[in-house]
Amino acid sequence: MQPSDRVRDDVREFTPYAPGLSMEEIKEKYNLTRVIKLASNENPLGASPLVKRVLGRKADMVFRYPRAGNPALTAALAAYHNVPQDCVVAGNGSDEIIDLLVRVTCRPGVDNVVAFAPCFSIYVQQTRLCGVALRQPTLGPDFTFDLPALAGACDEHTSLVFLTNPDNPSGHAVPAEEILALARSLPQKALLVVDEAYAEFAEPAERYSMLARFGECGNVVVLRTFSKLYGLAGLRLGFGVMPAWLADYLLRVRLPFSVNLLAEAAGLAALEDADFIGASLVTVRRGRTRLAEALAGFGCRVYPSQANFLMFKPPYPAAEVFEGLLRRGIIVRALKSYGLPDLLRVSIGNDEENEAFLAAFKDILDHAN
Template structure:
């Protein structure tokens, strides 16, 4: 008997997640004293000062379990977004909500899930793990959404349709009107899952986000995360707003206490610190405009973005530019894993980080790698 005989067939072909070099590894490899990370779309201002104070105060309580279901957080989220409290499910990152949706709604070996190609890797991994077919529709020119093709990939056995809006890695977004029109065209049993990890950065958010119009249909799920705008990526916190019956089923099977006590406290504090949120949005909007203009002036093709990052095609081979940035202490995101080896993605940093990135790009374009 082979060791793999003890493992489900769906699992045997999986490979471990392969992260890039850490900041410390890059410092050591290139003899650098400082490294700037602009690869993971984190908040350029860090974490809220209020969050930091609350976490310090809560440190003595970590021996306690959190309350089941995180009622304080879900109540605050419901009030913030104007949705029924029973429709909100908190998760260990929005990844947990995605995983639960696949496991709760999809029948292995029978149902399918539909998404664009490329798409968030978690959609691919969790459907495969659950023995569910993933159907992918191609994006249009310049990464525009072909919503007709997405709807056309569905059939009566489609359980979920994933739409990331704004999209990653392009930053492309469509108005909520188009999203709701799509929701009305997919099969009756299917749920349209709108992943709005970057929706707060869209301008204006009200035009692009489906959250405020959640009650207009009965087959839409909206996902949000605290990892981007709120600067809590390391605490793993997200949530979904779902039809109440689906929310109830997710809560029945969700692992107890998956959202830890500190994450919940941080989430509540982050929602309260409106000044930090406003400063973060302003920093991203200003930095996005600056980087788009300067990269274009360096000969890059920059794709319009409604997110906190920019995707671009450099005037030199992307792999060489990526390596050249590393040598200069800048971590961007290579997009080979998305099937886009000729492109890079850069997160919007703070003013100093943006200037350092632009200086490194200019040096590469002017002087070589």
């Protein structure tokens, strides 16, 4: 018997999630002393000073288990977003909430899930792992949302419909009013899961986010993360806001203590640091405008974005530009894994990082002419 014979047939076909290249990998490969990472949509200001102080104070408590269900965190999130506490579920990143939603609501071999193509790879991976069919209508022209097509892919066995708003990797977003209309058009069984990992960066955020409209429709789940705006990607913290009956079932099957003590403390502190949140938003929105204008001036096609990144088509082959940036110590995201080999995605950095990226990009163009 081969070792792989002990593994499910469908699991043998899986490939690992492909994260962006690490800074250490690039330093070693190209013999660089400094590398700027603009590939993973992280906070360009790092983490909140208040969070760092709280983590230092909490370090002595890591031998203790956190409270089951993270009641302090869910209470703070409920108050912050003006939603009922029994509708909030915290998770080990929003990825855990996605996984739980699929496991709790979908019957293998019977139910299906609907999402646009391309989409976040976790939607694809977790539905496959659970033996649930994934239906994927394509995005509209210029990566716009064909919401009638999304609704049209549903039937009486559709359990979940995923919509990332703003979307990744394009940054496209639609107002909450259109999402409400979509939710009301879905079959009775279907839940609309709105993944708002980047919603805080939209202008104005309240026009696009479903959190303020949560109570208006009974079949909506809203996902948020602390990885982007709050700068806690390394601690893995996210949450979902959903009907109370669904939250109850997720908490019944969620692994105990999946949100660790330090992540919970950091999340509580991050919500309190209004100055850091404001500075992060100003930095990203200013940088987004600066990079969009500069890239367009370099002859790139830049797609409108409400997120903390820009997707663009360079005037030369994307693979060559990507490699050229790496050699100059700049990591962006190649989108071949999304089926978009002609496009690149750049995260918005701080002012210095943005200018370094633009200088490296210009140097590539100058050497190509």
